[in-house]
Amino acid sequence: MNLNDLNEKIISILKEEEIKEAELEAFYIIEAVMKLSRPMFFIKKRDEVSEQDVSSCLAIAQKRSEHMPLQYILGTQEFMGLSFKVTPDVLIPRQDTEGLVEEVLKQVKPGIKVLDMCTGSGCIAVSVAKFAPNVQVSAADISPKALEVAKENAATNQVQINFIESDMFTEIREKYDMIISNPPYIKSQVVTTLMPEVRDYEPHLALDGKEDGLFFYRKLAKESGNFLTPGGMLCLEIGYDQGAEVAQLLKQQGFIQVRVEQDLCGLDRNVYGKLPE
Numbered sequence: 001m002n003l004n005d006l007n008e009k010i011i012s013i014l015k016e017e018e019i020k021e022a023e024l025e026a027f028y029i030i031e032a033v034m035k036l037s038r039p040m041f042f043i044k045k046r047d048e049v050s051e052q053d054v055s056s057c058l059a060i061a062q063k064r065s066e067h068m069p070l071q072y073i074l075g076t077q078e079f080m081g082l083s084f085k086v087t088p089d090v091l092i093p094r095q096d097t098e099g100l101v102e103e104v105l106k107q108v109k110p111g112i113k114v115l116d117m118c119t120g121s122g123c124i125a126v127s128v129a130k131f132a133p134n135v136q137v138s139a140a141d142i143s144p145k146a147l148e149v150a151k152e153n154a155a156t157n158q159v160q161i162n163f164i165e166s167d168m169f170t171e172i173r174e175k176y177d178m179i180i181s182n183p184p185y186i187k188s189q190v191v192t193t194l195m196p197e198v199r200d201y202e203p204h205l206a207l208d209g210k211e212d213g214l215f216f217y218r219k220l221a222k223e224s225g226n227f228l229t230p231g232g233m234l235c236l237e238i239g240y241d242q243g244a245e246v247a248q249l250l251k252q253q254g255f256i257q258v259r260v261e262q263d264l265c266g267l268d269r270n271v272y273g274k275l276p277e
Contacts, residue, residue: 001054004045006030010061017065025070029060032074067196080127084153089145091206093123096263097182100237100270101127103261104180107233110134112177115227117168117220118142120206122150122161124180129159138162140172143205168216169223175232179224182237183216185209214245221249231277236270243268 001009007026014022030036033056036044049057063073071077071092077084079093080101086092101124108114108128112135116125119139129137139161141147147163154161164171186207192199198207209215217236224234234255238246243260250258255273263269 002046002048003030003041006049006054006057007041007045010057013058013061013065017067019064019067025064026061028070028074029057029064033057033060067200069197069201072201077121079123080131082123082127082130082157084121084123084126085149085156086121087145087149088201089143089203090121090149091202093121096269097124097237099261099263100124100180100182100235101131103270103272104128104178104235105131107235108132108135108178112136113174113229114138114178114180115140115172115176117179117181117224118183118206118216119150119163120146120182122153124182125150125161126153126157126159128180129154129161130157133159136162138164138174138176140164140166140168142167143203146203146206168219169227172227175227175229177229177231178233178235179220179228180235181216181220183209183220185213185216185237185239185242187211187213209239213239213242214249217242217246217249221246221253221255225253225255225275228275230275232275234273234275236272238268238271240267240269243271246271247273 010026010029011022034053060073064070071086072088077086077093080098114135114137116139119125119141125137125139144165184207186209188208191208247258247260250273256276258273260268261270
């Protein structure tokens with residue numbers, strides 16, 4: 001079987017199970033197995049592929065046809081230009097979250113202390129530590145398995161982070177100049193309606209924001225002030241329809257300069273607030 005035939009076979013397997021972007025994912029599978037860049041893919045389209053590589057590619061395609069996220073199959077996801085290990089113990093980092101990190105990087109100053117609450121894979125904490133190397137970064141999560149993944153990602157990307165196993169703020173003992181969080185925010189009744197890649201494979205612990213999706217924002221708004229220095233900043237990722245409600249929660253708890261920012265699609269995506277000095 002040549003490379004073109006293998007590519008068409010993978011696309012056929014994926015399309016049969018209505019996998020979106022089957023052509024792109026077919027290339028990702030071949031790229032991962034055969035270490036081929038896109039230009040080399042086209043150059044070698046008529047070359048014969050070894051039986052081992054064919055078998056490996058088709059095995060991955062079969063798993064993907066069962067709607068298992070390709071990131072979990074391959075074990076990696078890129079975020080902020082960095083490579084992150086991902087397992088079913090952590091959410092897959094999304095491009096939407098890069099906007100939160102980019103804004104944080106504009107606000108950080110050398111020597112400040114930052115806490116990433118609900119760190120998951122560690123993508124936020126690791127990225128801040130990588131691109132703002134003079135910042136002291138801590139990261140907390142309730143899941144010990146998620147923390148193990150985050151620790152590996154910190155090591156891979158060669159950054160120093162203080163990891164804390166904690167149910168929200170229960171084990172937090174210090175104060176920080178900035179708290180960042182992308183907490184669970186999907187309504188409980190909505191989780192079961194999500195696309196199978198999310199519903200059946202990503203950890204519900206990191207998805208379920210309880211009855212109205214605002215459970216963790218209430219805790220963050222109410223409790224983060226106890227762990228922020230005067231003038232400290234709270235930076236949150238939110239669901240597309242939660243901007244006004246989360247902003248109001250922060251205002252009710254005394255945060256000032258509260259603002260909601262939109263993503264590239266014009267949807268509410270992040271909320272920021274500052275503690276009075």
